[in-house]
Ligand code: ATP
Ligand code: MG
């Protein structure tokens with residue numbers, strides 16, 4: 300069965316074609332094509348995603364991306380057996396663009412429409428990346444621009460939230476600190492690059508909740524600590540400008556503080572649940588230092604780690620291939636299904 304998957308939750312317009320077994324048969328779908336049109340260039344000068352600009356760019360990009368995904372997979376619209384789209388969480392104006400395209404195609408082609416959760420998709424990317432291995436049940440860690448959350452995943456569609464950030468997400472912290480350091484947007488890759496030449500122990504930045512039993516994260520104090528470190532003792536106010544020589548050490552020390560907390564809390568979730576597998580998703584999982592430290596920790600305690608390649612960590616449509624699991628379970632959507640911008644609170648299911 301051929302699935303068209305669409306992603307427009309934030310600032311990347313994505314389309315993908317996946318091939319999976321015809322329900323009721325089950326199996327990990329294969330990615331035939333996956334294309335992403337990033338809006339980074341449009342949002343760069345604002346230092347963050349501008350929702351209205353994002354919506355408009357999705358409108359112009361969604362059909363070209365679908366065409367390109369079909370072309371690269373060597374299939375036509377008539378070959379499709381289902382259409383999937385991420386309907387939550389995300390920017391409401393961005394979400395409706397993908398959903399409207401998906402509804403129109405599902406109606407016109409008379410095939411099932413399947414609404415998927417973007418965060419479940421980020422975690423399912425692990426299974427797509429390692430099709431021959433069993434990823435679930437596992438501890439799931441989503442570290443992205445909007446989320447920093449740990450889940451107890453009994454299966455791809457059964458993830459219970461164990462805890463998350465009380466303020467900024469890890470990716471958001473990378474973006475904000477990059478901006479403080481005068482680096483480009485998005486901040487994650489820029490901070491990672493600057494950190495390579497720096498000393499991770501140059502600054503003693505805070506590690507929130509490190510010795511707390513709760514599975515919670517907080518990154519806003521860390522961001523403020525970086526700000527104070529840049530300002531130094533004599534600059535109460537005024538523009539903040541780090542000396543160029545200090546940037547690598549600031550970046551490396553910040554990155555190390557984030558990684559320390561992410562690794563420690565993930566370890567705590569693994570201990571608490573007793574699970575022996577770990578799946579990681581979201582843009583921050585593209586960070587090489589984080590991947591290395593997490594893998595070392597998991598190895599030490601005998602846990603198998605699944606982290607997709609960077610292209611499947613940041614936003615993409617292929618991860619909406621989780622729709623084929625939903626289809627096999629009979630979980631299709633009606634044409635009046637709506638988007639949901641909202642976040643999920645601790646204790647609630649995704
Ligand atoms: P969400 O998935 O929560 O809705 P999102 O879709 O915006 O948010 P992603 O696209 O998954 O998030 O990830 C983007 C984030 O990942 C950005 O904050 C970016 O700075 C961060 N990021 C990307 N690459 C790296 C990297 N190499 N190191 C650290 N952070 C990174
Ligand atoms: Mg993005």
Ligand code: FE
Pocket residue numbers: 417421443444581582613614
């Ligand atoms: Fe995302």
